[in-house]
């Protein structure tokens with residue numbers, strides 16, 4: 645099972661050389677995303693100010709940009725960091741949180757897309773809307789099944805020449821040609837805020853580990869969440885205990901267990 649083996653190999657490689665990842669995320673996600681990254685074995689830095697964002701991107705292994713709590717100042721930092729990542733050949737990941745909700749967000753995402761993200765990671769409603777479909781998202785929450793987003797994700801990946809990941813009950817990853825589904829996780833995951841944002845940061849960590857293979861990097865990050873999420877969910881009493889159990893499961897997850905338990909299917 646090559647996908648499973650690759651996933652475990654990439655987890656070991658990331659931990660052997662923890663990548664510095666510049667995470668421009670949001671006020672809600674900053675703490676949990678940093679803890680998720682540390683538990684998984686990466687080195688996060690939440691750096692968004694316009695004055696330093698580009699300089700920091702140049703010294704990072706990867707950049708992640710999430711528009712969850714957007715403001716004019718943050719957007720300037722995002723644009724200059726993304727430009728710097730492109731110029732220095734670093735992978736960068738876009739998380740278009742609720743981009744359909746307001747004109748400000750729609751315009752920001754259009755500007756960011758022009759800077760050619762390596763990977764886009766969103767929930768089903770976000771990906772449907774980004775591809776031009778009629779998503780039913782409410783604020784930051786998806787109300788669409790992943791299956792409805794799959795064909796649109798393929799089109800989006802082709803149009804922007806990037807990898808697109810759609811998350812939900814069963815995740816979907818495509819580069820426009822090949823595609824995988826990743827099963828696992830827990831229904832408690834969407835009840836804990838900012839886990840999707842945290843996953844976007846982890847996608848960045850794997851992309852830094854294997855910059856020439858953003859598809860495998862994305863599959864690996866999603867598989868880590870799927871396996872750790874399933875383990876935490878099996879023992880949790882609710883969202884609060886899920887949250888700490890998930891961090892513990894991430895930290896305890898080893899490559900052998902990941903490779904054995906990851907459920908990655910060709911789509």
Ligand SMILES: Nc1ncnc2c1ncn2[C@@H]1O[C@H](COP(=O)(O)OP(=O)(O)O)[C@@H](O)[C@H]1O
Pocket residue numbers: 766767768784785786810811812813814815828829830831832833834838839840841843866869870873
């Ligand atoms: N009902 C579910 N069952 C299992 N895993 C889920 C479920 N909903 C979301 N997840 C997982 O939660 C993580 C965050 O995904 P998602 O909730 O789609 O993102 P967002 O928080 O951006 O809306 C992913 O790892 C995804 O696989």
Ligand SMILES: Cc1ncsc1CCOP(=O)(O)O
Pocket residue numbers: 670672673712713741784837838839840841842
């Ligand atoms: C609640 C909220 N509001 C603005 S950003 C944010 C967090 C969204 O996190 P996620 O996309 O991972 O559900």
Ligand SMILES: [Mg+2]
Pocket residue numbers: 739741766767784840841
């Ligand atoms: Mg999200």
